Amino acid sequence: MNKLYNFFNTEQNNLFWLKFFRISISIFIIIHFIAVLPDFNNLYSVNDGVLSYNVVDVYIPQYIINLPKIILYLNSFGIDSAITILGFKIIFVLLAFILMSGYYQNLAALLLLLMQIILSKSNIYFSYGADFFTSMSLFYLTLIPSNINSVGVSPLKKLFQVHVCIAYFFAGFDKLLGINWWNGESIWKAINLPFATSTYDITFLGNYPILLTSIGLGSALLELLYPFFVWNKKTSNFWIYSIILMHIGIAFILNLYFFSAIMIIWNLTFKFSLNNEKSYSLASA
Structure with a gap:
């Protein structure tokens, strides 16, 4: 306790x-x-x-x-x-x-x-x-x-951090329950949605099924392992920036700009919240 x-x-x-x-x-x-x-x-x-x-x-x-x-x-x-x-x-x-x-x-x-x-x-x-x-x-x-x-700052900050970890863990866990993320089918379907890829034609990825599988599994594992690596100083930046890159990809491939933007904000907030130094600012982020 x-x-x-x-x-x-x-x-x-x-x-x-x-x-x-x-x-x-x-x-x-x-x-x-x-x-x-x-x-x-x-x-x-x-x-x-x-x-x-x-x-x-x-x-x-x-x-x-x-x-x-x-x-x-x-x-x-x-x-x-x-x-x-x-x-x-x-x-x-x-x-x-x-x-x-x-x-x-x-x-x-x-x-x-x-x-x-x-x-x-x-x-x-x-x-x-x-x-x-x-x-x-x-x-x-x-x-x-x-x-x-205020006594409420610390517990609520930790609650936010735990919330982010839970959200990503179960997002990745849910993906790995089905076969679609193991064989690349989910990625293939995503890039062929009617509202997706209106700007960039990346359907050529269908010629490289191993790449689709790697992207699908990589995304699922990044999310699933988020709470295990994001707290470690040695791996935290890598994991957060990898997730941010994933959301940038989602923004430009699926045209989900606003969803990706708010998820990037959450990840950057998580990153900044890990540093508790008195002189911490954007310049030292």
């Missing part, structure tokens, strides 16, 4: 990792939101959407609050849907900038988290991994104190 207590409770000498995480996630959220803006009304409005709200809302329980429900509720008070949507956009972006500044970090993160969940529950067909990790990021920023002397 003492070892477990000491693991989660250590003296904190810098909060560089938290500042990096807060600013990076804020910038990510703003850019991601701006990317959605041209199609915002089509995705989240009540009457102007590509899909009818009644279709989108089929799998959403009544107790879940989302943007269309807010629009309908405010409509009953005579507030036009266009005003509601515009107000939502302004408040969302404003909260992201407030979070970036660090002003009332926990409160800003909490309010932004609530709005982000409302948005992600407004069209479940459009939500994917990037949205889930955005929610988790804001959850941590809601809980982690911005004061280095």
Whole structure:
């Protein structure tokens, strides 16, 4: 028990990792939101959407609050849907900038988290991994104190680190359960998805099945062994940068730019959080 207590409770000498995480996630959220803006009304409005709200809302329980429900509720008070949507956009972006500044970090993160969940529950067909990790990021920023002397900093930092390790371990473990990652089939399918490789044609890899198998097994093992090598000073940088390269590959091959970006942020935050020196900064990272 003492070892477990000491693991989660250590003296904190810098909060560089938290500042990096807060600013990076804020910038990510703003850019991601701006990317959605041209199609915002089509995705989240009540009457102007590509899909009818009644279709989108089929799998959403009544107790879940989302943007269309807010629009309908405010409509009953005579507030036009266009005003509601515009107000939502302004408040969302404003909260992201407030979070970036660090002003009332926990409160800003909490309010932004609530709005982000409302948005992600407004069209479940459009939500994917990037949205889930955005929610988790804001959850941590809601809980982690911005004061280095707070007793909550150390255990919550360790919780984040353990969370990253668990996520990668089970991602790799799940891949190795089936045969598709052992024979390269999953990689072959991935690079032939309709939305993938629109920029780069790499279907020639089909002529080299051993390469597809190596990429598949290599990715699975990198993830599975993440928690075993990332804590060691000698192997930590290699493992983290290898995972980052993997996500860069995913970004350019599968066009999953936002998902890859937030996973890179998580890995860099993990890397920075391992260093507890008082003078630690980006220059010494």
